Amino acid sequence: MKGFFKISNFIIDENKIADDLNLLTDKLSRLGLQTSDGLGGPTGYGTYFENEVFGMHPYCWCDQNDCAWCAGCTCDDGVYSFYSKEGIEVSLENYLTNISDNYLLKDEKLICDYCKGVVVVAPNFWHKKSNSWIYWYKYIGRSMDVELNKNWNEIFNEVLTSLPDSLIHDTDFYAVNLKAPKRK
Numbered sequence: 357m358k359g360f361f362k363i364s365n366f367i368i369d370e371n372k373i374a375d376d377l378n379l380l381t382d383k384l385s386r387l388g389l390q391t392s393d394g395l396g397g398p399t400g401y402g403t404y405f406e407n408e409v410f411g412m413h414p415y416c417w418c419d420q421n422d423c424a425w426c427a428g429c430t431c432d433d434g435v436y437s438f439y440s441k442e443g444i445e446v447s448l449e450n451y452l453t454n455i456s457d458n459y460l461l462k463d464e465k466l467i468c469d470y471c472k473g474v475v476v477v478a479p480n481f482w483h484k485k486s487n488s489w490i491y492w493y494k495y496i497g498r499s500m501d502v503e504l505n506k507n508w509n510e511i512f513n514e515v516l517t518s519l520p521d522s523l524i525h526d527t528d529f530y531a532v533n534l535k536a537p538k539r540k
């Protein structure tokens with residue numbers, strides 16, 4: 357799970373949001389953008405697109421720490437110590453395989469920007485004006501993290517209205533040029 361917040365000032369109906377995001381993906385594919393097909397269905401993964409109102413970026417599998425959609429901890433060895441459930445100090449590898457949730461930060465000054473919260477993983481859907489963000493895991497609707505700062509129906513209406521009649525660019529253009537939004 358890459359997202360980490362579930363706070364919202366507005367009612368969240370994840371099923372409705374997922375249906376709408378599927379519909380949006382369908383509309384974008386009809387405009388010529390590529391979508392991937394798989395367990396999530398032909399509209400289940402979203403696609404790459406951005407305009408002045410919103411942005412969309414599929415779940416990313418690249419796992420590179422310099423990818424805004426995959427950002428993760430880049431702390432050096434020794435910043436944390438890890439313990440087993442029994443409290444015995446173990447290697448990071450051992451800790452990750454046994455997931456004990458038992459670790460200790462040794463030096464707060466040494467932690468990376470991700471651990472400091474300066475770098476935030478980019479969302480899979482974002483509404484620019486309201487700074488509303490949505491994450492999904494692999495496909496739309498799965499383990500979603502939703503933070504809305506505006507009513508979803510209003511957001512989605514703005515999104516639909518913002519869609520052009522045709523696109524000048526193709527999927528690759530959007531994939532390369534998408535800019536991860538910044539937390540406000």
Ligand SMILES: [Zn+2]
Nearest residue numbers: 416418423426
């Ligand atoms: Zn990535």
Ligand SMILES: [Zn+2]
Nearest residue numbers: 429431468471
């Ligand atoms: Zn870190």
